Amino acid sequence: MLLTRHAESRLIKRLTKRRRLERLYSALWEFLDRSRRIDVNERVVIFTDGRKSLVCARLDCERLPLDEIKKRVENLKGTYRCVFPEGRLAKETAPTKFLSEIPDGEYCFYINREKRSLYIGGEEPLLAITFRPAKRSEREKVES
Incomplete structure:
Protein backbone atom coordinates (compact mmCIF):
# COMPACT_ATOMS: atom_id res chain seq x y z
CA MET A 1 0.00 0.00 0.00
CA LEU A 2 1.29 3.42 -0.94
CA LEU A 3 0.35 6.59 0.91
CA THR A 4 -0.61 10.07 -0.17
CA ARG A 5 0.88 12.87 1.90
CA HIS A 6 -2.53 13.53 3.41
CA ALA A 7 -3.01 9.88 4.40
CA GLU A 8 0.49 9.76 5.84
CA SER A 9 -0.12 12.82 8.01
CA ARG A 10 -3.49 11.40 9.18
CA LEU A 11 -1.86 8.04 10.05
CA ILE A 12 0.88 9.80 12.00
CA LYS A 13 -1.68 11.91 13.86
CA ARG A 14 -4.21 9.16 14.63
CA LEU A 15 -2.25 5.91 14.70
CA THR A 16 1.51 6.03 15.24
CA LYS A 17 2.62 9.42 16.60
CA ARG A 18 5.97 8.66 14.90
CA ARG A 19 7.33 9.82 11.54
CA ARG A 20 9.77 6.99 10.80
CA LEU A 21 8.67 5.07 7.72
CA GLU A 22 9.20 1.61 9.25
CA ARG A 23 7.12 2.54 12.33
CA LEU A 24 4.40 4.05 10.17
CA TYR A 25 4.05 0.95 8.00
CA SER A 26 4.20 -1.49 10.92
CA ALA A 27 1.32 0.39 12.58
CA LEU A 28 -0.54 0.44 9.27
CA TRP A 29 -0.13 -3.33 8.81
CA GLU A 30 -1.32 -3.95 12.38
CA PHE A 31 -4.41 -1.86 11.63
CA LEU A 32 -5.03 -3.80 8.39
CA ASP A 33 -4.69 -7.14 10.23
CA ARG A 34 -7.48 -6.24 12.66
CA SER A 35 -9.66 -4.51 10.06
CA ARG A 36 -12.47 -5.59 7.79
CA ARG A 37 -12.26 -4.90 4.06
CA ILE A 38 -15.22 -3.25 2.32
CA ASP A 39 -15.14 -3.07 -1.50
CA VAL A 40 -17.16 0.04 -2.30
CA ASN A 41 -16.79 -0.24 -6.09
CA GLU A 42 -14.16 -1.34 -8.62
CA ARG A 43 -11.81 1.52 -7.66
CA VAL A 44 -12.42 2.24 -3.94
CA VAL A 45 -11.70 -0.01 -0.94
CA ILE A 46 -12.25 0.84 2.73
CA PHE A 47 -10.56 -0.90 5.66
CA THR A 48 -12.31 -0.35 8.98
CA ASP A 49 -11.94 -1.61 12.53
CA GLY A 50 -15.24 -0.05 13.64
CA ARG A 51 -13.63 3.08 15.04
CA LYS A 52 -11.38 4.30 12.25
CA SER A 53 -11.43 3.80 8.47
CA LEU A 54 -8.69 3.84 5.85
CA VAL A 55 -10.00 4.86 2.41
CA CYS A 56 -7.96 3.52 -0.51
CA ALA A 57 -7.99 3.62 -4.30
CA ARG A 58 -6.80 0.75 -6.48
CA LEU A 59 -3.77 1.37 -8.67
CA ASP A 60 -3.09 -0.31 -12.01
CA CYS A 61 -0.09 -2.61 -11.98
CA PRO A 125 -1.38 -2.00 -5.00
CA LEU A 126 -3.65 0.35 -3.12
CA LEU A 127 -3.16 4.07 -2.61
CA ALA A 128 -4.29 5.23 0.83
CA ILE A 129 -6.25 8.46 0.36
CA THR A 130 -7.25 9.30 3.93
CA PHE A 131 -7.56 7.87 7.44
CA ARG A 132 -10.71 9.07 9.21
CA PRO A 133 -13.19 8.13 11.94
CA ALA A 134 -15.56 5.38 10.79
CA LYS A 135 -18.98 6.35 9.52
CA ARG A 136 -22.06 4.83 11.13
CA SER A 137 -22.61 2.35 8.27
CA GLU A 138 -19.00 1.14 8.55
CA ARG A 139 -19.33 0.66 12.32
CA GLU A 140 -22.50 -1.39 11.88
CA LYS A 141 -20.90 -3.65 9.26
CA VAL A 142 -18.07 -4.54 11.62
CA GLU A 143 -20.29 -5.22 14.62
CA SER A 144 -22.58 -7.66 12.79
Whole structure:
Protein backbone atom coordinates (compact mmCIF):
# COMPACT_ATOMS: atom_id res chain seq x y z
CA MET A 1 0.00 0.00 0.00
CA LEU A 2 1.29 3.42 -0.94
CA LEU A 3 0.35 6.59 0.91
CA THR A 4 -0.61 10.07 -0.17
CA ARG A 5 0.88 12.87 1.90
CA HIS A 6 -2.53 13.53 3.41
CA ALA A 7 -3.01 9.88 4.40
CA GLU A 8 0.49 9.76 5.84
CA SER A 9 -0.12 12.82 8.01
CA ARG A 10 -3.49 11.40 9.18
CA LEU A 11 -1.86 8.04 10.05
CA ILE A 12 0.88 9.80 12.00
CA LYS A 13 -1.68 11.91 13.86
CA ARG A 14 -4.21 9.16 14.63
CA LEU A 15 -2.25 5.91 14.70
CA THR A 16 1.51 6.03 15.24
CA LYS A 17 2.62 9.42 16.60
CA ARG A 18 5.97 8.66 14.90
CA ARG A 19 7.33 9.82 11.54
CA ARG A 20 9.77 6.99 10.80
CA LEU A 21 8.67 5.07 7.72
CA GLU A 22 9.20 1.61 9.25
CA ARG A 23 7.12 2.54 12.33
CA LEU A 24 4.40 4.05 10.17
CA TYR A 25 4.05 0.95 8.00
CA SER A 26 4.20 -1.49 10.92
CA ALA A 27 1.32 0.39 12.58
CA LEU A 28 -0.54 0.44 9.27
CA TRP A 29 -0.13 -3.33 8.81
CA GLU A 30 -1.32 -3.95 12.38
CA PHE A 31 -4.41 -1.86 11.63
CA LEU A 32 -5.03 -3.80 8.39
CA ASP A 33 -4.69 -7.14 10.23
CA ARG A 34 -7.48 -6.24 12.66
CA SER A 35 -9.66 -4.51 10.06
CA ARG A 36 -12.47 -5.59 7.79
CA ARG A 37 -12.26 -4.90 4.06
CA ILE A 38 -15.22 -3.25 2.32
CA ASP A 39 -15.14 -3.07 -1.50
CA VAL A 40 -17.16 0.04 -2.30
CA ASN A 41 -16.79 -0.24 -6.09
CA GLU A 42 -14.16 -1.34 -8.62
CA ARG A 43 -11.81 1.52 -7.66
CA VAL A 44 -12.42 2.24 -3.94
CA VAL A 45 -11.70 -0.01 -0.94
CA ILE A 46 -12.25 0.84 2.73
CA PHE A 47 -10.56 -0.90 5.66
CA THR A 48 -12.31 -0.35 8.98
CA ASP A 49 -11.94 -1.61 12.53
CA GLY A 50 -15.24 -0.05 13.64
CA ARG A 51 -13.63 3.08 15.04
CA LYS A 52 -11.38 4.30 12.25
CA SER A 53 -11.43 3.80 8.47
CA LEU A 54 -8.69 3.84 5.85
CA VAL A 55 -10.00 4.86 2.41
CA CYS A 56 -7.96 3.52 -0.51
CA ALA A 57 -7.99 3.62 -4.30
CA ARG A 58 -6.80 0.75 -6.48
CA LEU A 59 -3.77 1.37 -8.67
CA ASP A 60 -3.09 -0.31 -12.01
CA CYS A 61 -0.09 -2.61 -11.98
CA GLU A 62 1.78 -5.11 -14.13
CA ARG A 63 2.48 -8.72 -13.16
CA LEU A 64 6.15 -9.35 -13.83
CA PRO A 65 8.87 -11.78 -12.73
CA LEU A 66 11.51 -10.35 -10.40
CA ASP A 67 14.19 -10.41 -13.15
CA GLU A 68 12.08 -8.15 -15.38
CA ILE A 69 11.42 -5.77 -12.46
CA LYS A 70 15.17 -5.53 -11.80
CA LYS A 71 15.77 -4.63 -15.45
CA ARG A 72 13.17 -1.85 -15.26
CA VAL A 73 14.61 -0.22 -12.16
CA GLU A 74 18.34 -0.66 -12.77
CA ASN A 75 18.76 2.87 -14.22
CA LEU A 76 16.82 4.68 -11.49
CA LYS A 77 18.86 7.17 -9.50
CA GLY A 78 18.21 8.38 -5.97
CA THR A 79 16.04 7.00 -3.21
CA TYR A 80 12.48 5.79 -3.57
CA ARG A 81 9.86 4.83 -1.01
CA CYS A 82 9.80 1.06 -1.57
CA VAL A 83 7.05 -1.21 -0.22
CA PHE A 84 6.87 -5.04 -0.18
CA PRO A 85 3.85 -6.06 1.96
CA GLU A 86 4.43 -9.84 1.91
CA GLY A 87 7.76 -9.42 3.70
CA ARG A 88 6.45 -6.45 5.68
CA LEU A 89 9.22 -4.29 4.19
CA ALA A 90 8.95 -0.53 3.76
CA LYS A 91 12.11 1.49 3.23
CA GLU A 92 13.32 4.72 1.74
CA THR A 93 16.23 3.38 -0.32
CA ALA A 94 17.61 2.76 -3.81
CA PRO A 95 15.29 0.41 -5.75
CA THR A 96 18.11 -1.93 -6.84
CA LYS A 97 19.25 -2.35 -3.24
CA PHE A 98 15.65 -2.96 -2.12
CA LEU A 99 15.07 -5.61 -4.80
CA SER A 100 18.05 -7.62 -3.54
CA GLU A 101 16.02 -8.36 -0.34
CA ILE A 102 13.01 -9.78 -2.23
CA PRO A 103 12.76 -13.52 -3.05
CA ASP A 104 12.34 -14.67 -6.66
CA GLY A 105 8.82 -14.93 -8.00
CA GLU A 106 6.16 -13.08 -9.96
CA TYR A 107 4.83 -9.88 -8.43
CA CYS A 108 2.53 -6.96 -9.09
CA PHE A 109 4.79 -4.05 -9.96
CA TYR A 110 3.91 -0.35 -9.70
CA ILE A 111 6.25 2.61 -9.90
CA ASN A 112 5.57 6.34 -9.75
CA ARG A 113 8.66 8.26 -10.79
CA GLU A 114 7.18 11.67 -9.92
CA LYS A 115 6.35 10.71 -6.32
CA ARG A 116 9.40 8.42 -6.14
CA SER A 117 7.48 5.39 -4.90
CA LEU A 118 7.76 1.70 -5.77
CA TYR A 119 5.41 -1.17 -4.89
CA ILE A 120 6.10 -4.87 -5.33
CA GLY A 121 3.62 -7.40 -3.96
CA GLY A 122 1.40 -10.40 -4.52
CA GLU A 123 -1.80 -8.34 -4.65
CA GLU A 124 -2.61 -5.22 -6.63
CA PRO A 125 -1.38 -2.00 -5.00
CA LEU A 126 -3.65 0.35 -3.12
CA LEU A 127 -3.16 4.07 -2.61
CA ALA A 128 -4.29 5.23 0.83
CA ILE A 129 -6.25 8.46 0.36
CA THR A 130 -7.25 9.30 3.93
CA PHE A 131 -7.56 7.87 7.44
CA ARG A 132 -10.71 9.07 9.21
CA PRO A 133 -13.19 8.13 11.94
CA ALA A 134 -15.56 5.38 10.79
CA LYS A 135 -18.98 6.35 9.52
CA ARG A 136 -22.06 4.83 11.13
CA SER A 137 -22.61 2.35 8.27
CA GLU A 138 -19.00 1.14 8.55
CA ARG A 139 -19.33 0.66 12.32
CA GLU A 140 -22.50 -1.39 11.88
CA LYS A 141 -20.90 -3.65 9.26
CA VAL A 142 -18.07 -4.54 11.62
CA GLU A 143 -20.29 -5.22 14.62
CA SER A 144 -22.58 -7.66 12.79
